[in-house]
Amino acid sequence: MILLGLCFIILIGPAHCWDSVQMEVFDVVEEVNQNFYELMGLAQLTWLYQIDATVSDVKRAYRTLSKQIHPDKSDDPDAEIKFRQMVAVYEVLKDPERRQHYDNVLVNGLPDWRSPVFYFRRARKMSMLEISVILTVVISIAQYLMAWGSYWDKYKTLDEYYDRKFKKAAKVKKSGPDPKEEFLAKIAKPSWKNILPIQICQGLYYVVVHGPSLIKKYREEQKRKIQKAEEEKRELEEEERLRLKEVKSA
Structure with missing residues (x-):
């Protein structure tokens, strides 16, 4: 449990400085693997990553591309994937906060293997x-x-x-x-028999094999305790009855 806690702290602790919005932008950048402005046809409005495209320009480019690559209007077998990626890019560029995060990625790149967030992002996509x-x-x-x-x-x-x-x-x-x-x-x-997986298997085996007998012993012990308590109660009642009888006879 201590090692598990340390792994959690090492993985999660340093990654707290990246919020969920940044994580989403990182995921889209990694999936699309292409300059967002070039994909939207806005590359001619950029100069050394100083983006001049307005939100209106982004929306106009989105409407134009939607007519071209929408799965219902395109014969491209990958039209559905391209359209989904284009929508994700549009959601980034139309939002000032997400767009600022993406512009930072253009300058600084994605966090690499030396950064804790690199592993945190991959852990987020894993199943339990x-x-x-x-x-x-x-x-x-x-x-x-x-x-x-x-x-x-x-x-x-x-x-x-x-x-x-x-x-x-x-x-x-x-x-x-x-x-x-x-x-x-x-x-x-x-x-190697003392490592965690073997210990877990041994524990499960012990529970399966000896569990019924342990439950039986527990029930028998509880039954003996109840019987003993009842016997003690009867003895006390008998002593009390004899005491009252002696008092009456006196």
């Missing part, structure tokens, strides 16, 4: 199953490497401890197996 699989693999590898790191740290510590405490005794005993090796061999080595 894909994210779960990736996180499970990453956590399993990290868990396995950390287990080996802990093993070698413990091995080195005990090795130094043995040399300090038993060095003289080891020199006296020259025949037979090396006691130091026997001592260090008792340290359990990490196993």
Whole structure:
């Protein structure tokens, strides 16, 4: 859980400086993979990314292109895809905020692999199953490497401890197996059986195999507690009855 939290913080934390509008613009830029102004026929109105096209120019270009590439009016097999992309581009260019973000992309480019938002954008498009699989693999590898790191740290510590405490005794005993090796061999080595997916499978297996018997034992234990409580209640009632009887007879 700690590793999962760290992965979430590393991925999400630094990406908070990009809002959802910027993310949408990044997605459209990546999908269209073409200069928006050139696609809309507005390239002649640009100079070194200083865009002179007004919102009216954008709307006029949109109406013109709609008549040309609309799926109902075009024989192009990719007309539906092109029309959808053109509509997405139009939604960006007609909105001042989105358009400003796109103009920044023209100057600075999209965030690359060195930026956390690069991975965040891809994670947004993944299903929960894909994210779960990736996180499970990453956590399993990290868990396995950390287990080996802990093993070698413990091995080195005990090795130094043995040399300090038993060095003289080891020199006296020259025949037979090396006691130091026997001592260090008792340290359990990490196993792939201890990684997260195997532990999950083992847990599910244990629940499936032993679950019914555990439930049965739990019910029997609850039944015994109820019976014991009823017996104690009857004993108290009997004691109270005898006490009242003695009082009356006195």
